[in-house]
Amino acid sequence: MRRPPIEIRAMPAIFDKFGIQFQYPEGWTLNVEDETEAQDITVYNNDGAFWSLTINDDADPAELARVAVQTLDDQYDELDSDPVSDSIAGQEMEGYDVNFYCLDLTNTAQIRAFRHGRRAMLVLWQAEDRDVGKIAPIFRAIMTSLVRSL
Helix, strand or coil: CCCCCCCCCCCECCCCCCEEEEEEEECCEEEEEEEECCCEEEEEEECCEEEEEEECCCCCCHHHHHHHHHHHHHHHCCCCCEEEEEEEEEEEEEEEEEEECCCEEEEEEEEEEEEEEEEEEEEEEEEHHHHHHHHHHHHHHHHHHHHHCC
């Protein structure tokens, strides 16, 4: 009798520092910067897509989101941004959906900001449009794991 093939699934990597936790795909690169006023955590894949979290004490989440979209607008020509309200795992968030060109490729980014206690959380994810369909659910899963850990 032939046995079915065994499916081996990679365990997700887990970030657990600064009083937060989230899961991200194993094999992605993690970069952490711990500054006096803020912590920046970024995970990215080999294709250039990334998910980034900035934690800033006592900041206004809406202002962080506005500055983030303004920074992108200053960097890229023909940037389109739309303000959005979102809810992930019951956490209400404000931010922007953004589209722009970079090196003749169209890119999509999402900026989401929310407050947890006295801390403002700003999330920015970005990917080339050709990859958005497969990568957006991964970014959403990272966000969901973050929010559920809070």
